[in-house]
Amino acid sequence: MATIKDVANRAEVSTATVSHVINKTKFVSQEVRDKVLNAIEETGYIPNNIARSLKVNQTKTIGLIVAYIENPIYSGVFREIEKYARNHGYSVLICNSNDDPDIEEEQIQLLLTNRVDGLIIVPSKNSKIPKKGLIPEGFPVCFLNRQLSGYSVPSVVIENKQASYEAVNHLIQKHNQKEVGIILGERHNQLSKERHEGYRLALLENSIEYNDDLVIEGYSTFQGGVSAVRDLASEGYFPDSVFITGTTMMLGFMFELKKMGISCPADISIIGFSDTNMSPLMDPPLSAVAQPINKLAERSVELLFEQIDGAKKGDLVEVLSCKVNYRMSCGCHWEPKFSQSNYDKFYESVYSE
Amino acid sequence: MATIKDVANRAEVSTATVSHVINKTKFVSQEVRDKVLNAIEETGYIPNNIARSLKVNQTKTIGLIVAYIENPIYSGVFREIEKYARNHGYSVLICNSNDDPDIEEEQIQLLLTNRVDGLIIVPSKNSKIPKKGLIPEGFPVCFLNRQLSGYSVPSVVIENKQASYEAVNHLIQKHNQKEVGIILGERHNQLSKERHEGYRLALLENSIEYNDDLVIEGYSTFQGGVSAVRDLASEGYFPDSVFITGTTMMLGFMFELKKMGISCPADISIIGFSDTNMSPLMDPPLSAVAQPINKLAERSVELLFEQIDGAKKGDLVEVLSCKVNYRMSCGCHWEPKFSQSNYDKFYESVYSE
DNA sequence: TTTCATCAGTTAAACGTTTAACTATCGTTC
DNA sequence: GAACGATAGTTAAACGTTTAACTGATGAAA
Numbered sequence A, B: 001m002a003t004i005k006d007v008a009n010r011a012e013v014s015t016a017t018v019s020h021v022i023n024k025t026k027f028v029s030q031e032v033r034d035k036v037l038n039a040i041e042e043t044g045y046i047p048n049n050i051a052r053s054l055k056v057n058q059t060k061t062i063g064l065i066v067a068y069i070e071n072p073i074y075s076g077v078f079r080e081i082e083k084y085a086r087n088h089g090y091s092v093l094i095c096n097s098n099d100d101p102d103i104e105e106e107q108i109q110l111l112l113t114n115r116v117d118g119l120i121i122v123p124s125k126n127s128k129i130p131k132k133g134l135i136p137e138g139f140p141v142c143f144l145n146r147q148l149s150g151y152s153v154p155s156v157v158i159e160n161k162q163a164s165y166e167a168v169n170h171l172i173q174k175h176n177q178k179e180v181g182i183i184l185g186e187r188h189n190q191l192s193k194e195r196h197e198g199y200r201l202a203l204l205e206n207s208i209e210y211n212d213d214l215v216i217e218g219y220s221t222f223q224g225g226v227s228a229v230r231d232l233a234s235e236g237y238f239p240d241s242v243f244i245t246g247t248t249m250m251l252g253f254m255f256e257l258k259k260m261g262i263s264c265p266a267d268i269s270i271i272g273f274s275d276t277n278m279s280p281l282m283d284p285p286l287s288a289v290a291q292p293i294n295k296l297a298e299r300s301v302e303l304l305f306e307q308i309d310g311a312k313k314g315d316l317v318e319v320l321s322c323k324v325n326y327r328m329s330c331g332c333h334w335e336p337k338f339s340q341s342n343y344d345k346f347y348e349s350v351y352s353e
Numbered sequence C: 001t002t003t004c005a006t007c008a009g010t011t012a013a014a015c016g017t018t019t020a021a022c023t024a025t026c027g028t029t030c
Numbered sequence D: 001g002a003a004c005g006a007t008a009g010t011t012a013a014a015c016g017t018t019t020a021a022c023t024g025a026t027g028a029a030a
Helices: A004-011 A015-023 A030-043 A049-056 A072-087 A101-113 A160-175 A190-205 A222-234 A247-259 A293-308 A343-350 B004-011 B015-023 B030-043 B049-056 B072-087 B101-113 B160-175 B190-205 B222-234 B247-259 B293-308 B343-350
Strands: A061-066 A091-096 A118-121 A141-144 A155-158 A180-184 A215-217 A241-244 A269-273 A287-290 A317-320 A323-325 B061-066 B091-096 B118-121 B141-144 B155-158 B180-184 B215-217 B241-244 B269-273 B287-290 B317-320 B323-325
Touching: A004 A015, A004 A030, A015 A030, A049 B049, A061 A072, A061 A101, A072 A091, A072 A293, A072 B091, A091 A101, A091 B072, A091 B091, A101 A118, A118 A293, A141 A293, A155 A160, A155 A293, A160 A180, A160 A190, A160 A241, A160 A269, A160 A287, A160 A323, A180 A190, A180 A222, A215 A222, A222 A241, A222 A247, A241 A247, A247 A269, A293 A317, B004 B015, B004 B030, B015 B030, B061 B072, B061 B101, B072 B091, B072 B293, B091 B101, B101 B118, B118 B293, B141 B293, B155 B160, B155 B293, B160 B180, B160 B190, B160 B241, B160 B269, B160 B287, B160 B323, B180 B190, B180 B222, B215 B222, B222 B241, B222 B247, B241 B247, B247 B269, B293 B317
Parallel strands: A061 A091, A061 A118, A118 A141, A141 A155, A155 A317, A180 A215, A180 A241, A241 A269, A269 A287, B061 B091, B061 B118, B118 B141, B141 B155, B155 B317, B180 B215, B180 B241, B241 B269, B269 B287
Antiparallel strands: A287 A323, B287 B323
16 A cells, blocks of 8 residues: 655655645645645545544544444434534444443543543443543543443533423423322432432422332333333323333333223323434434434533643533423323425435335 | 563563563573563553554455444444454454445455555445446455446355245245235345345246236335325235335334234234344334345455455355244234243343443 | 756655563573 | 574564745846
8 A cells, every 4th residue: 555655756855745735734835736736636546544543632523332222312412413523534343341340441441542632431330430540531431321330531421410301391391290109229329329319309399199009110121111001000090101211112102001991192292312313213213312323422422522732621410401302291282294204204214214 | 651662671582582571472581581571560551452453464454334333234234244253363343334325436446555454345335436446356245135247356245035935935825925025125226136036936836817916116204104004005906915124114014004904914024124122122023034144244354364364255246035024913913922032131231321 | 057946846754652572581391 | 502493572664645945947136
């Protein structure tokens, strides 16, 4: 493969001149420039970014580690991060940790060894990233969507409590629901705690007594959603509405509901967490909390870039608020209007094969 | 950041020795090795893969360009490719072309400049990758899922005709359907042509007359699926079954069906293309053609590695057969059995937040 | 005519590794 | 004790760039 030397020889100039025309770092006369450009054309020269990176000590690459690339949230986040990064002249090296702390650690190693300029990490659930030793002091890092305490690393997360409050409050105020249940993943989990808090707050503000029987752990599984329906039914009374804090559980819940002949939203109102592109197509179209994918991506990259540019961010936590999309599963009126919406465009492109 | 020199100084050995203990390329006495290992520990040395790549002239990185990372097929393919690559000591740089030929070209440039050792490309729909000039002669490349003719590049694709034949034949033979429709994307499109062929073959073999009124273009859109229902209904007769060759169209079709009060599978049997993890959760659980994601990923990486190791592959086309998963939408009997299946595991992990 | 700034290009060191070629030491063997 | 092979480490060039420092030519000002 041709090098800058080959180009220089062919154009009968020095490598410095070639470098300068490529990078526009110094004025080069039209005549010489043309010679160089021709030589590049003729030799099929492709600049070697590896050599460049070595010399300038930066790779213009950022590393991204996500738990599951197949989660629409993360594939969306990746798409946005990559777009944003590319617009700023950066590439992204992405790794899939499978939520495995060991793989996660290995991947951090790998990315550091490849000298990425910064790291955006969705920490794995049982992350054991050492507080020091693995990642050099002061290295640009940003946590995404999940925060880890005790690190001097900024994170950008979503406002779980507010989202939960909003959804539950909506059920109470707009649909006059008095018995609202909530299906959490695992109660002790940080995310669940925050969502639980928002739930309690909404009850409190509407002077509804808290009833722990209506709080169910679904362990984020389909089966958990199925069981939740049974649990609620066996309590003798069935709540008139429920806020389900996970997509999997929601699917299980809906599935079992249908099986038992309980109709939504007639018999029970539902709001889910994590609005996806499937939501409007469900039966009934699902009302759900939408995570601000774009903002999540944008802010994390920005926080990273600021660090790359030298700013210290400490353990700053940036909290992004969520929007709840109300469709039919909570009892709202909603029209699909697919023809004018962008669903079509989305599906056409994304699911076209 | 510490370099190999710092380590060498601290351990009071040469850089060559340090290199040898890191890479295990030469015997080093226990005593010296320990000194080096300690020095590495003490200096917090992280090997610089950039420098290494420059020297050994390979980056142990492969480039992957997909059309849409959010398409579950491609995020799945990516996950598998990354896993497979990592097991062979390779990283993967992935780019999202958005099916835009210009972005695609730019990204190929970028990856080449970053000296990836090989390239796996899902060509964009209107790909204008130049036959020569952009990618150096003999550079390891593999096309994935879509093939481009006229290039000396191997590809791995799925057997569309066979899949289509199988699905349609199933409708005819198992469910005794005489009028089977097919919804294609665009008729002139290569994929559609192949699927169309499989459809015709199935009819022919079962001595059913071909009727062009039952072949509908849905342009791979949700709206196209909606229209297809209306078109078929307006023909006066409604087919008893239909093979829908795209997820988006299938969603639109199902949506409109429900709206018109046509029941599936009682009134109409449906088989879709592209089985996803949503299929079993649909109402009714969807029968669909499943693309062999793992094989697709594995074979493409293998083909690439063989080229990296020096083999010439020409324009070899590797065709992978698909499996049709028969659930309820075609009229088959099917039991969810979620508790024992791996759906739960999948959803638990992937959609947990 | 001298001085000196500007211009357009060159020289060569440096980035952090790898690795072929080399060296010094120590046993063996005859 | 000479010759030699094995062992364990070192030396230094090379990979393909960038870029500070340098050079030589040109022309304007004093």
